[in-house]
Amino acid sequence: MQQPKYMILTDRPTVWRLSFDYEEIYKIASLRTSYDEDKNTSEKGTDPTNSRVILDDDRPMFNLYLALAISDLTGLLARRIESGVQITADDGTPVDNQGMVETSDSITYYLVMSLNHEAHMLMSLYRYCQEYLVRRVLEQWYNSTTPNSEEMRLKIYQVLEYRKKPVTRPIRGLF
Numbered sequence: 001m002q003q004p005k006y007m008i009l010t011d012r013p014t015v016w017r018l019s020f021d022y023e024e025i026y027k028i029a030s031l032r033t034s035y036d037e038d039k040n041t042s043e044k045g046t047d048p049t050n051s052r053v054i055l056d057d058d059r060p061m062f063n064l065y066l067a068l069a070i071s072d073l074t075g076l077l078a079r080r081i082e083s084g085v086q087i088t089a090d091d092g093t094p095v096d097n098q099g100m101v102e103t104s105d106s107i108t109y110y111l112v113m114s115l116n117h118e119a120h121m122l123m124s125l126y127r128y129c130q131e132y133l134v135r136r137v138l139e140q141w142y143n144s145t146t147p148n149s150e151e152m153r154l155k156i157y158q159v160l161e162y163r164k165k166p167v168t169r170p171i172r173g174l175f
Helices: 022-044 056-080 119-142 149-161
Strands: 013-021 100-102 106-114
Touching: 013 022, 013 119, 022 056, 022 119, 056 106, 056 119, 056 149, 119 149
Parallel strands: none
Antiparallel strands: 013 106, 100 106
């Protein structure tokens, strides 16, 4: 195993794969705006000039907001993206580690984690990251912080830092 240049691993590394489909993010965001619009019109009455629902006509603006949200998520996960690490499974077969792969309709992150991280937290991390993308898009769409992506950002950090066994670091005196 090759030790990563800028990453300290206390245990054998493994790869967590997270893949996000842009169409799925669009559907969730569009559904949320539709729900919010329906809730607001039932409370305040109908105002068709102030519709804030994401529709197919709004794809260019949605794509811009999604690109910005992807950049933010990449910044959150950047410490774990290291494509230069060669990882092998227990049976000796190489594990796919491409770092980050973006296509026209999806993005896939390959996160280098140690075996001290809880593997069952991978699905939680996926859901938090997906929710983060949706909330970041909606924050930009509504031009407010109402969807509160900060909450999801903190949950992402919690999953990335959660360990099976606590990690202790040596303490050096000042003198």
